[in-house]
Amino acid sequence: MSGATWLSYSLQDFVMFGPEVFLRLFARINQDLWPWLLLWPLAGLVLPWFGRQAAELPRRLAMALAGLAWIGCGYLFLVRYYGPVNWPATRFGWAFVVQGLFLLILKGRALPGPMAWPVAVSWWLAVLLLPWLSVLEMPDLWAIALFGLAPGVTVAATVLLFAGQPSPLRWLLLMLPLVWSLFSAATYWALGTFWLMGFPVATLVLLVVALRFNPSPAQNPGSQSVHRGPGRQSP
Amino acid sequence: MLELSRRRFLIGVGLSGLAVASPRLMAAGSSAGEQTFHSRPIPSTGESVPAIGMGTWITFNVGGDQYLIDERTRVLETFLERNGTVIDCSPMYGSAADVIGAGLDKLGAHDRIFAATKIWTSDGSETREQAATSERRWGIDRFDLLQVHNLLAWQEHLVTLKEMKAEGRVRYLGITTSHGRRHRELARIMETEPLDFVQLTYNVLDREAEERLLPLARERGIAVIVNRPFQGGSLFRRFQSEPLPSWAPEAGVGNWAEFFLKFIISHPAVTCAIPATTRVEHMQENMGAMYGQLPDTSQRRMMADYVRQL
Numbered sequence: 001m002s003g004a005t006w007l008s009y010s011l012q013d014f015v016m017f018g019p020e021v022f023l024r025l026f027a028r029i030n031q032d033l034w035p036w037l038l039l040w041p042l043a044g045l046v047l048p049w050f051g052r053q054a055a056e057l058p059r060r061l062a063m064a065l066a067g068l069a070w071i072g073c074g075y076l077f078l079v080r081y082y083g084p085v086n087w088p089a090t091r092f093g094w095a096f097v098v099q100g101l102f103l104l105i106l107k108g109r110a111l112p113g114p115m116a117w118p119v120a121v122s123w124w125l126a127v128l129l130l131p132w133l134s135v136l137e138m139p140d141l142w143a144i145a146l147f148g149l150a151p152g153v154t155v156a157a158t159v160l161l162f163a164g165q166p167s168p169l170r171w172l173l174l175m176l177p178l179v180w181s182l183f184s185a186a187t188y189w190a191l192g193t194f195w196l197m198g199f200p201v202a203t204l205v206l207l208v209v210a211l212r213f214n215p216s217p218a219q220n221p222g223s224q225s226v227h228r229g230p231g232r233q234s235p
Numbered sequence: 236m237l238e239l240s241r242r243r244f245l246i247g248v249g250l251s252g253l254a255v256a257s258p259r260l261m262a263a264g265s266s267a268g269e270q271t272f273h274s275r276p277i278p279s280t281g282e283s284v285p286a287i288g289m290g291t292w293i294t295f296n297v298g299g300d301q302y303l304i305d306e307r308t309r310v311l312e313t314f315l316e317r318n319g320t321v322i323d324c325s326p327m328y329g330s331a332a333d334v335i336g337a338g339l340d341k342l343g344a345h346d347r348i349f350a351a352t353k354i355w356t357s358d359g360s361e362t363r364e365q366a367a368t369s370e371r372r373w374g375i376d377r378f379d380l381l382q383v384h385n386l387l388a389w390q391e392h393l394v395t396l397k398e399m400k401a402e403g404r405v406r407y408l409g410i411t412t413s414h415g416r417r418h419r420e421l422a423r424i425m426e427t428e429p430l431d432f433v434q435l436t437y438n439v440l441d442r443e444a445e446e447r448l449l450p451l452a453r454e455r456g457i458a459v460i461v462n463r464p465f466q467g468g469s470l471f472r473r474f475q476s477e478p479l480p481s482w483a484p485e486a487g488v489g490n491w492a493e494f495f496l497k498f499i500i501s502h503p504a505v506t507c508a509i510p511a512t513t514r515v516e517h518m519q520e521n522m523g524a525m526y527g528q529l530p531d532t533s534q535r536r537m538m539a540d541y542v543r544q545l
């Protein structure tokens with residue numbers, strides 16, 4: 001295709017579905033999985049508690065829960081629900097599943113230390129506040145974007161974990177969240193669903209928070225911040 | 236050979252004889268008791284099709300959402316009730332083909348439509364396979380029209396489409412473009428290939444096709460399907476809050492949808508326009524453009540001038 005032809009395309013030309021179809025995906029998946037869907041946000045809420053423990057086993061569990069969340073939203077939301085209306089979503093979905101499996105394989109070994117307080121609090125804020133963005137956009141309570149099902153919330157929260165990993169693993173894990181954020185921001189812009197822009201924006205903000213408060217030991221050998229906080233004092 | 240539906244037979248036989256140069260005179264009656272509506276002959280056979288069809292890009296891609304499938308089925312039902320037949324789709328449009336299929340099933344309307352889809356693959360050997368997949372998704376035995384989507388691998392696909400037409404596997408073949416892209420190349424293809432249809436973008440603002448493609452289509456006897464008649468909806472966003480010109484009723488125009496659509500279908504080279512919508516009320520408005528008076532040449536000029544100065 002010539003350069004002139006490419007220039008004649010706008011962002012809108014690449015979006016093949018309408019905003020109503022997209023927003024109803026949240027409501028449909030929630031209605032279809034009710035009441036079992038409550039397990040996902042519950043897992044999201046307890047995860048930082050596990051992540052803050054000094055013992056390795058709970059921290060392994062935290063990583064495993066994050067892995068399950070990625071598999072859940074990759075396969076259920078992206079492949080099963082979003083994929084039929086948007087080709088790239090299926091590919092993203094399988095990539096999410098692979099990333100989730102990778103997290104399961106990593107288990108707790110890669111979580112270098114207990115989660116810092118600001119990171120844990122940011123996590124809770126993300127899991128509790130971000131879900132309402134899709135309700136604001138729809139508006140319908142069923143459209144709530146739950147951790148472990150909705151990619152926006154899942155990605156935004158879990159970058160907090162990924163940013164705490166030593167390089168190069170950190171960047172390997174952050175690659176898909178960043179590409180997803182770019183892709184979803186472009187989609188929300190084209191759809192005109194501006195509340196949903198909160199997901200990619202929150203992802204970037206949380207990434208900065210995580211890098212500030214949870215620097216990887218490999219990059220900051222002298223840093224104490226990973227080991228700060230009460231979690232460090234638990235047995 | 237597939238049996239012609241009663242409707243298609245009535246439209247085809249009854250109207251082909253009425254195809255004359257002036258769009259005003261091309262309004263023709265359907266079966267008794269129904270209002271008169273505008274139809275156009277397909278130059279290569281003389282068979283007539285209603286001048287307003289239905290597009291499905293974005294609007295019919297609703298995935299497995301049963302609530303929205305039912306809503307789109309109501310849009311389709313309204314389209315058929317208002318004498319629409321031409322439905323345009325593409326394998327590129329996600330789940331749209333399945334949603335059309337579900338709607339046709341529910342309404343039992345497979346034999347009431349003029350089914351048009353596209354071949355959209357860069358693999359020139361996949362023409363038949365893709366057509367067969369689309370047939371399955373629509374729930375039909377064969378398409379009335381298969382079009383090469385956006386000139387993609389057109390040389391290879393056209394060879395196969397010509398074979399399929401000769402075998403009776405498809406009734407008409409064509410090629411599409413949109414957004415004013417690759418008009419020069421399309422003109423070359425129209426000059427050399429035996430096309431029944433072309434599909435291109437033409438509306439009150441995007442009028443490049445008037446220069447070469449529309450006159451060429453008339454000269455070569457090629458039917459023209461017009462996509463993006465509302466510029467993807469942006470014509471409404473730009474002009475809907477403005478008043479219609481005072482002379483609109485004289486041109487047969489009662490609302491903006493009719494303004495945009497009647498401008499298009501009153502061009503003598505245009506066979507049919509294919510607006511897309513998700514809403515029953517909009518479908519009713521759009522199908523309204525198929526009825527009543529059409530603007531003449533000077534009124535068409537006034538329409539283009541009017542939107543330009545808004």
Ligand SMILES: NC(=O)c1ccc[n+]([C@@H]2O[C@H](COP(=O)([O-])OP(=O)(O)OC[C@H]3O[C@@H](n4cnc5c(N)ncnc54)[C@H](OP(=O)(O)O)[C@@H]3O)[C@@H](O)[C@H]2O)c1
Pocket residue numbers: 289290291292293294323324384385411412413414434461462463464465466467468469471492509510511512513514516517518520521
């Ligand atoms: N290369 C190609 O082959 C190609 C390219 C582009 C398009 N096409 C075909 O052409 C068809 C039409 O083009 P398009 O869908 O891009 O754009 P379009 O028909 O120009 O515009 C569709 C938009 O107009 C709005 N609309 C429709 N009727 C309306 C009314 N009466 N009042 C207010 N708004 C109204 C619809 O919104 P609502 O849902 O709210 O009514 C929708 O957003 C496509 O669906 C597709 O089948 C083919």
